Structure formats: C-alpha cells, structure tokens
Amino acid sequence: xxxxxxxxxxxxxxxxxxxxxxxxxxxxxxxxxxxxxxxxxxxxxxxxxxxxxxxxxxxxxxxxxxxxxxxxxxxxxxxxxxxxxxxxxxxxxxxxxxxxxxxxxxxxxxxxxxxxxxxxxxxxxxxxxxxxxxxxxxxxxxxxxxxxxxxxxxxxxxxxxxxxxxxxxxxxxxxxxxxxxxxxxxxxxxxxxxxxxxxxxxxxxxxxxxxxxxxxxxxxxxxxxxxxxxxxxxxxxxxxxxxxxxxxxxxxxxxxxxxxxxxxxxxxxxxxxxxxxxxxxxxxxxxxxxxxxxxxxxxxxxxxxxxxxxxxxxxxxxxxxxxxxxxxxxxxxxxxxxxxxxxxxxxxxxxxxxxxxxxxxxxxxxxxxxx
Numbered sequence: 390x391x392x393x394x395x396x397x398x399x400x401x402x403x404x405x406x407x408x409x410x411x412x413x414x415x416x417x418x419x420x421x422x423x424x425x426x427x428x429x430x431x432x433x434x435x436x437x438x439x440x441x442x443x444x445x446x447x448x449x450x451x452x453x454x455x456x457x458x459x460x461x462x463x464x465x466x467x468x469x470x471x472x473x474x475x476x477x478x479x480x481x482x483x484x485x486x487x488x489x490x491x492x493x494x495x496x497x498x499x500x501x502x503x504x505x506x507x508x509x510x511x512x513x514x515x516x517x518x519x520x521x522x523x524x525x526x527x528x529x530x531x532x533x534x535x536x537x538x539x540x541x542x543x544x545x546x547x548x549x550x551x552x553x554x555x556x557x558x559x560x561x562x563x564x565x566x567x568x569x570x571x572x573x574x575x576x577x578x579x580x581x582x583x584x585x586x587x588x589x590x591x592x593x594x595x596x597x598x599x600x601x602x603x604x605x606x607x608x609x610x611x612x613x614x615x616x617x618x619x620x621x622x623x624x625x626x627x628x629x630x631x632x633x634x635x636x637x638x639x640x641x642x643x644x645x646x647x648x649x650x651x652x653x654x655x656x657x658x659x660x661x662x663x664x665x666x667x668x669x670x671x672x673x674x675x676x677x678x679x680x681x682x683x684x685x686x687x688x689x690x691x692x693x694x695x696x697x698x699x700x701x702x703x704x705x706x707x708x709x710x711x712x713x714x715x716x717x718x719x720x721x722x723x724x725x726x727x728x729x730x731x732x733x734x735x736x737x738x739x740x741x742x743x744x745x746x747x748x749x750x751x752x753x754x755x756x757x758x759x760x
Contacts, residue, residue, distance in 0.1 A: 424448060425666035431475035434506060435468055436499050442466035442492075445540030446591075446639040447569025447617065452664050452671070453699055454481065457535040460559065461485040462521045462552070462568070463542025467496030467514075471503045473538070474514045479507075484534075485516045486527055493518045522551035524559050531558045535699065539568035541639070544591035547582075550604060557608050560646040563698045566610070569641040571621060572598040572727055577635065587631060592623075595637055598727055605644050611690055613642040614674040618727035618734065640727030643674065647693050656692035657707040659684045664703050671703070676724050679704075689713035 424432065428450045444465055454476045461470050464485025474483045487493050496516045504512045519527030521542070537556050546552050556566050571591040581593035588594060596604075605613055621637040623629045662668050662681030671679045679685065687695070690713075695704045723729055 424450065425452070427476060427666050428472065431472045434475060434503075435471045436502055439466050439468050439471060439496070439499055442495065443468045445469065445542075445569065446571060446621070447540055447619075447641045449538035449540045449567055449569055449641070450476065451536060451538070451565060451567040451643065452667060453703070454536065455665070456480045457699070458533065459483045460524075460529065460534045460537045462537060462539035462556070463487055463545070464496060464516060465489075465492050465540075465542070467499065467516060469538060469540055470496070470514055470516070471499065474503060475507055477513065479509045479513060481513060483514045484529065485514070486519050486521065486524070486529070487516070488518065488520050490518055521546060522548055522555060524555040529559050532561050534559045535561055535564050537564070537566045537568070539566075539570070541569055541571060541591060543568065544571040544594045544596065545588065546594065549594075549596055550608070553605060553608050553610070557610060557646055562646055562648055564646045565643055565698060566645075567616075567641070567643045569617075569639055571595045571637050572601070572640050574598070574636040574638070574728055576600070581631070584631065586628065590628065592628070592632060592635075592637065598638075598640065598725070599722065601642070602722070602725060609646070610644040611647055611694065613644050613725055614677070615725050615727060615730055616641040616643055616674045618675075618730040620728070620731045636728065638727040638731050640730075642725075645694050645698055647690075647697055651693035651697060652689050652708065653712065654689055654692075655709050655711045655713050656687055656689070656695075657684050657709065658687050658692065658695055659705045661703050661705070664700065675730055 428448075442465065445468070449461075449469055450472065454473065455478050457477050458481065459473050459477060461473070461483065464470050464487045467485055470483045470485040474481075477483060485493075485496060487496075493516050500512050500514055500516075503514065517527045517529075521539075525531070537560060543549060543552055553566075560566065573592075573595040574597075576597045577593060577595055581587045584593060602613055605611075618638055618640045621639055623632060623637075658679070660671055660679035660681055660683070664671050669681055673679060677687075677691065692706055692708070695701065696706050
C-alpha cells in the first residue's frame with residue numbers, strides 16, 4: 390500500500406544515521422523527569438547502537454506495564470521496544486512495526502542481546518515490517534493488544550484517520566494508546582505535502598493539535614489526556630523560511646478504548662498507592678495527579694478509565710448520583726494544548742544541528758542516556 394509519501398519517508402529515514410541528522414529538535418534527549426526509576430534503568434540497558442539511531446520526539450513509557458502486550462507503531466531502531474521489553478517482563482510481549490526495511494533489519498539484530506541481558510528464557514520482542522494503516526495485514530489481530538505506543542511517527546503518515554482507526558481495532562477493551570507526536574499550531578498548508586524533507590521532518594504531516602481531539606473522539610476513543618509537551622525548534626534556515634509562521638510542538642497524549650456503555654456519572658476516587666514507581670502519587674497527565682489515600686472528585690470519563698483499564702485495582706471508585714453534563718462535550722481545550730503546556734513547563738529544548746550539544750531554554754534541564 391506504499392504511497393508516494395511513504396516512499397519519500399522511507400528514503401529519508403533510510404539515509405539518517407543518528408537523530409542529530411534531523412533538521413529539527415524533535416529527536417532531542419527527553420527530560421529525565423518524565424522517566425520513572427524503572428524506565429531509567431531499562432533505558433540505560435538498551436544497546437548503545439540502538440540508542441544512536443533513535444529518532445523519536447518524546448517518552449512513551451506509560452505506567453504499570455508488567456505482563457502487558459505492547460505494540461509500538463513506527464518502532465524505528467527498536468529503542469523504545471527494548472526499553473519496554475524490560476518493563477513488561479518475561480511474561481509480557483512487545484511488537485514493533487515499521488515500514489522501513491533497513492530499520493526493521495537493524496532492530497532485529499539486538500533481540501538476542503537484550504533477551505540474554507534481561508535473563509529471559511526466550512525473546513519477548515518481535516519486529517514486523519508493515520504499515521500502521523494496515524495492522525491486520527501485518528498479522529496483528531483485532532482486540533489483541535493491551536497498550537499501543539508511538540513516538541513521533543504518526544506525523545509521518547498521510548492518513549492519520551487510518552492509523553488511529555487501526556489502533557482502535559487492535560486494542561483490547563480498556564486498552565490504551567500512549568503516544569508522542571509533532572503538532573502544528575494551525576492547519577498545515579497542502580503545499581507542504583510536496584516537499585520530501587518537510588515530510589521526513591514531520592512538518593508536512595504535523596496535525597493541527599485541535600484536530601486530534603475531534604478525530605479520536607469520532608473514532609470512539611476517550612478524550613485525549615495531555616501528559617507532556619515541549620516546543621520544537623527548526624535548525625535549518627531554509628526549512629524555517631518554508632514553515633513561515635507555523636510553530637511546532639511535541640505533545641504526549643494518552644487515550645483509551647472504553648466500553649461502549651461506560652460510567653455516566655461523576656465519582657469519588659481514592660488512589661491506593663499501588664502503581665509501581667508511584668507510591669506517593671500517580672501523575673496521570675499534566676492536569677490529574679492522584680495522591681495516595683486522598684479522595685477526590687473526577688468526571689464520568691475519568692471514572693470510567695479508572696474502573697475499566699489496567700488501573701482498576703489501584704483505585705477505589707465510589708459513584709455519585711450526579712450526572713456529568715460534560716460527557717457530550719470536549720474537555721476544556723486549554724488543558725489539551727501542547728503549546729500552552731510547553732510554555733508552562735519551560736521545556737523548550739534547543740539542539741544544535743549536526744552536533745550532539747544540547748541546551749535548555751526556560752526553567753527545565755534535560756539529561757539522560759540515549760534519549
């Protein structure tokens with residue numbers, strides 16, 4: 390099903406040796422504050438050659454993954470897959486899918502290395518060559534996956550609806566799509582789509598962030614929950630000129646496949662402190678943080694998430710008789726705006742093109758091993 394855009398993106402990414410070859414700061418090192426202690430340890434164990442070719446734009450490590458079946462859309466070098474393979478444990482499983490043969494081949498080389506490093510009797514990671522828009526054709530069954538992750542790849546696909554529709558199909562009920570991607574502050578002009586470099590950098594396919602909200606709701610997902618964000622800078626002056634007044638940000642969202650007839654009223658919930666690495670509080674997103682043993686009000690959708698997903702055993706949920714009038718409307722847009730959150734966090738990261746140097750602008754600093 391390869392389109393002209395797919396071929397352009399394949400060619401572009403086949404030519405990249407490291408994330409430093411990109412012309413934006415999309416593949417900059419992730420802030421260490423976004424990684425749990427377990428994730429930091431897992432990341433440090435990933436082979437350096439795998440980390441070297443990392444081209445993502447965020448951190449796609451949601452909580453409580455032990456024993457989960459995970460699918461990585463656009464797995465690239467395999468960095469996130471190998472990190473996740475450590476976190477799901479020997480009883481879990483990670484599948485990476487990518488359309489670029491060179492990247493799939495490169496990632497497969499380290500399956501045995503990580504299996505032996507983690508002490509597993511057999512590999513729990515597999516890499517498939519295929520398209521995110523056609524997961525069934527790649528052998529991924531409907532309702533078979535607990536968690537889907539994706540790191541700065543959906544922006545490279547010409548048909549976002551097809552990608553998200555396929556993700557919805559293969560997720561189990563109660564499953565989660567946790568993904569980072571590039572977003573634009575306005576609708577990107579059609580003229581961008583003719584430029585191979587703009588496609589390869591994610592700029593031509595960057596979705597206007599508000600369009601994401603309506604799209605996932607149309608497909609049956611929950612409202613998106615914004616976890617993290619940072620501004621993306623363009624290094625190349627020619628690309629800056631092409632972009633004009635369009636700005637880009639990296640945004641990490643989490644969305645859920647909830648039962649069709651889920652909870653319709655507000656609730657009082659109490660977090661038990663049982664999510665690994667979150668004993669004192671569970672930061673669900675940039676707006677919701679649940680403190681251990683502290684009861685708080687939540688809307689109907691959040692109540693459904695806490696009762697119908699892998700987090701159900703970590704909360705006590707007491708339903709109220711108060712109906713939730715917000716069920717048929719989108720949550721306040723400003724809570725979902727990655728540009729506003731990036732401003733608030735001061736998480737703009739400046740990376741010098743073609744070098745490994747980084748400098749933080751704002752109040753946050755970055756660190757980490759391989760991203």
